[in-house]
Structures are given as C-alpha cells and as structure tokens.
Amino acid sequence: MTTDFVAEPLAEDALLLRFGESIDAAVNARVQLAARKLRAANLPGVVDIAPAYASLLLRFDPFARGDARGRGEPPHARLPGEIKTILRQPQSPDARAPTRMIEIPVCYGGDCGPDLADVAAHAGIAPDEVIACHAAAEYTVAMLGFAPGFPYLLGLDAALHVPRRANPRTRVPAGSVAIGGAQTGIYPGELPGGWHLIGRTPLVLFDPSRDPPALLAPGDRVRFRAIDAVAFARLVEHA
Amino acid sequence: MTFEVLKPGLLTTLQDAGRPGFAHLGVGRSGAFDMPALRIANALCGNPSDACALEITLLGPTLRFHAEAWIAVTGAPLSVRIDDTDVPAWAPLRVRAGAVVALGAIAHGCRSYLAVRGGFDVEPVLGSRSTDLNAGIGPFGGRPLRAGDTLPIRATEDARPARPANWRADPRPWFDADPARPLRLLPGSHLDQLTDTSHKQLFSKSFKMQTDSNRVGLRLSGPVLEWSTPIEMVSEGCVPGLLQLPPSGQPIALGPECPVSGGYPRIGQIAAVDIPRLAQLRPGDALRFTRCTFDDAFAALQEREHALRQLETHIAARLAP
Numbered sequence: 001m002t003t004d005f006v007a008e009p010l011a012e013d014a015l016l017l018r019f020g021e022s023i024d025a026a027v028n029a030r031v032q033l034a035a036r037k038l039r040a041a042n043l044p045g046v047v048d049i050a051p052a053y054a055s056l057l058l059r060f061d062p063f064a065r066g067d068a069r070g071r072g073e074p075p076h077a078r079l080p081g082e083i084k085t086i087l088r089q090p091q092s093p094d095a096r097a098p099t100r101m102i103e104i105p106v107c108y109g110g111d112c113g114p115d116l117a118d119v120a121a122h123a124g125i126a127p128d129e130v131i132a133c134h135a136a137a138e139y140t141v142a143m144l145g146f147a148p149g150f151p152y153l154l155g156l157d158a159a160l161h162v163p164r165r166a167n168p169r170t171r172v173p174a175g176s177v178a179i180g181g182a183q184t185g186i187y188p189g190e191l192p193g194g195w196h197l198i199g200r201t202p203l204v205l206f207d208p209s210r211d212p213p214a215l216l217a218p219g220d221r222v223r224f225r226a227i228d229a230v231a232f233a234r235l236v237e238h239a
Numbered sequence: 240m241t242f243e244v245l246k247p248g249l250l251t252t253l254q255d256a257g258r259p260g261f262a263h264l265g266v267g268r269s270g271a272f273d274m275p276a277l278r279i280a281n282a283l284c285g286n287p288s289d290a291c292a293l294e295i296t297l298l299g300p301t302l303r304f305h306a307e308a309w310i311a312v313t314g315a316p317l318s319v320r321i322d323d324t325d326v327p328a329w330a331p332l333r334v335r336a337g338a339v340v341a342l343g344a345i346a347h348g349c350r351s352y353l354a355v356r357g358g359f360d361v362e363p364v365l366g367s368r369s370t371d372l373n374a375g376i377g378p379f380g381g382r383p384l385r386a387g388d389t390l391p392i393r394a395t396e397d398a399r400p401a402r403p404a405n406w407r408a409d410p411r412p413w414f415d416a417d418p419a420r421p422l423r424l425l426p427g428s429h430l431d432q433l434t435d436t437s438h439k440q441l442f443s444k445s446f447k448m449q450t451d452s453n454r455v456g457l458r459l460s461g462p463v464l465e466w467s468t469p470i471e472m473v474s475e476g477c478v479p480g481l482l483q484l485p486p487s488g489q490p491i492a493l494g495p496e497c498p499v500s501g502g503y504p505r506i507g508q509i510a511a512v513d514i515p516r517l518a519q520l521r522p523g524d525a526l527r528f529t530r531c532t533f534d535d536a537f538a539a540l541q542e543r544e545h546a547l548r549q550l551e552t553h554i555a556a557r558l559a560p
Contacts, residue, residue, distance in 0.1 A: 057476025144265035
C-alpha cells in the first residue's frame, strides 16, 4: 500500500516519507508509485519530489500559501495528512507506471572495464559470463544521486554482488558502468568512485543543456546491450 | 554593460535563490548560502529578490566596471572601496564607468554579497544562475570567477540610484556572527540513538568548524559522539542544514551544495532561520547547539520572513524616485 509510510519532517521546507528500511524492489516500487501520484496531484508549493531506495523526499516553499504571517497549520504539520489523502486515492491515469525501457549499449572489459576480471574472479565465473549475466537482467532506476544523473539500479543478479574496491579511484571515466555491492550504476561524468568498473557506455547520462538533462529518471527500466570497442568508438563520435 | 574581474578574491561565485525542481535527477539546489543577505543586496539595487549576485568568501574581488552601474554589498563586513574611496556596505552605491571596485578581506563572518542593478546577464542553467561547484553546473561551467572574466550586466533603464546614498540598511538583525548564541537544532531521525553522554554533549559542548569545510558541508570537531546501538541505514534525501554523524563521531552540517541523498545517520536539522548564521561561520569558529521544536522553528522563520519583506518594501520605497 502506498499509504503505508511514516512521514517525518526533515526541515521547515522538507518532508521525508519512509516506506521501508531496506534496498528492496517492492519497497522502491511503492516509493515510485507515491512519487507519481504526488506529481500528478500538483500540491501547491511542492517543488521537489525525489525518490530514494525506500523513501521519498518532498521539498516545498513554506510560505507558498498565504503571506509570511501565514495563518493556520504550518506545512510540516499540514502536509502529511494531505499526502495520505492523495496516496489513498486510486491511481489516476497520470500516475500509471511509466513504460520507458531504455537500452544502454556497453563496451564491457578491456580499457572500458578494467575491473571485469576482478569481478569474474570474485564471482568464480568467466568474464564472458559476467557480461552475459549483467546484460541479461532487466533493471529499475531506484533513484538518482551521488552526482547529477547517476542512476542507482535495482536488479543486479546476486552472482555479481561484489564488495566495493578497497582503494577507491580518484577519477572514474564518464560513462563507466560499475558494480558496488548489490548495486550497479553508471558514472555520468568523471568522478571519484569505489565501485568496480566493468564497462563503459558511449551515451551521455547527464547534460544540463538537454531537456530533460538526465538520460534516466527514477522508475525507468533499463537493459544493457554488449557492444564491441569499434561500435563504442563509433557511437562516441556520434554522441 | 560589463565588468571585468581584476582579482577574483578567494572564492567568488555567482549565486541566486538556487535550482529547485531537479532533486529527482540528482541535481542539488546550490544558491546563496546566506539568503537574507542576497535578498537585501538585491533590494538595495531595486532587483527582484532572487536575482543573481556575487557570493564572496573570506576575501573579496577587485572589479573594473566598463559602464556606469549601481551596486550594493551586504553580508559579512568587509571594506568596500570605489577608486580608493571607502564607501559603505548595506547601501545603494553608484559606480562610474571605468571605476575600480575593490572589496577587502572579511574581518569576521565568512560570506558577503555584491549585487548589481539589473542582475548578471548570464544564461540560466536548469532554471538558475547559481553556481554548483561540486557538480560543475552553472554559469562559467560551474567554476568560481577568475581574473580576466567578463560579467555581463543586464541593461536597465535606470542604471543609477535615483537618490544619493546618504542612508544605509541596518545590518545588525541580518548579520550575526556571535558565537555565544547557539544554533537552533531540530531533532534528527537518529538523535535518540545517541548515548546519553553524547546526547548531553551535543547540546552542552562547543564544536569548532574545520578548515576542510565548504559549501557542500561544514565539518565540525568536538566531543566524539557515539551511538548506543549501531545504525544501519539506506541512502535517503538530504537538505542543507542537516547534521549528519559519520563513523568518525564528528558531525557534518550540510551546506547549499549538499548531495540530494546520503547514507550517514542524522542527529539533527539546523533551523532554517539559523542557516544564515551557519553560512557566516569561518574555519576555527566555535558553535554550539540548542534544542528547538518544529513549531518554534517555523514561527521564528515566519517572523524573519515578515521582517525581511518589510525591509524589502521599505528599501523599495526609499529608492522610488
């Protein structure tokens, strides 16, 4: 149930809705549904609705209704009830699950994925099997964070769960597809990082001049498709 | 209409009211750390309250104006000189074409704001002219100003103050770097899981701001705070003012460039009304916390917003021809 949550005021202009305490696809699906319903509801003054794994952050203008002298209940006291009412209502057509499926071409291994062999060794399988396994699954974007456009993906096969690197890199190349623990994600820009790099995509994950600026949004479904180094170079040229 | 940056100062960036609406894509808000100071600087220039201005850190820039302009400086106190003549902060100032405006070192406090009539004519990025240094988003590719940069000023019909500035706004309610006054702290999700000793220390001991602090977060040192039980949590939404406790036991207070999510346990949230005071802490400054409820914090914020809007109205009336 999307109404099964705890609302915690975070700040005078922020509210956190907690749907669970763990990284879990069912919990995240409830977070995404709540986010869609609240977006569709267009609550006055609410400016950010940002899903995390098990929670939803709402930020609002505390003075959106009325003047600064504001009468009545302050928003941190009033909003939880209003949200509960909205989430209790049946899904409106606007709030239906998005059917976006985004395919991400990835050049696995080699210079693009310097940690592929380490991941294979840890998993006790061949590098080709790591690639086949990573590219076979269907993922869901649980949340974006860490850096603009960085997707945290749910759906990594348990065989590929590998603890983070003991020594994080100070610079990970943009487009790197990586595994950290039970999570897989893609570095949108050159960033520091402690995850294992298994490949790279030529796609640009984040570009502030684009609308929308991020390639992926929370709730999107994602598939990886293996490409070779020649195709990677060609796609980089055309990116 | 432009000015040229002769010396950039220590860390000078363009900031406005921030970049809301993109948290779900991992983009934080950024924006001026001391918002009332930004708003008053804009009011003194007859600008909309959320216009973009310079945020100056510890040491001010030197600028050459290529056309006549109307400026105002607010925030932490620092010397303002126009062609070697001292002029007051917190007042509308007229700058002749060709004049050099030199801002000095900030004596106490950390951040000052320089607004210019018309605002800066730079392209907004995702709806805002704020610089996010950490994410590299904003004007100038999200970097601080450098010597040689040219900043375009949006032309206005009245580029000079209608009246000479023989008055100034009173900075006292709006700039407060008194370390004796504690910052109000709202209870965080995990506050009750501190040990009794740590809980007492949080509200009785003094903390010191560390040198490796920036607009992302202010690192504090003080008594090592401990949990009564280990806390496991998954990453969840963050906002400026959040007081996190990493495994070191030394808290971090998040600033305007904080990431949109984070996985450190939360001990508190600095009341919005005290964020400008957080913005004015400089490395080495001491700070203390006092407990506050959401109702009291909201009432204080309302009161400040009311006073700020009154001041904006009052300044607008004084500037009217």
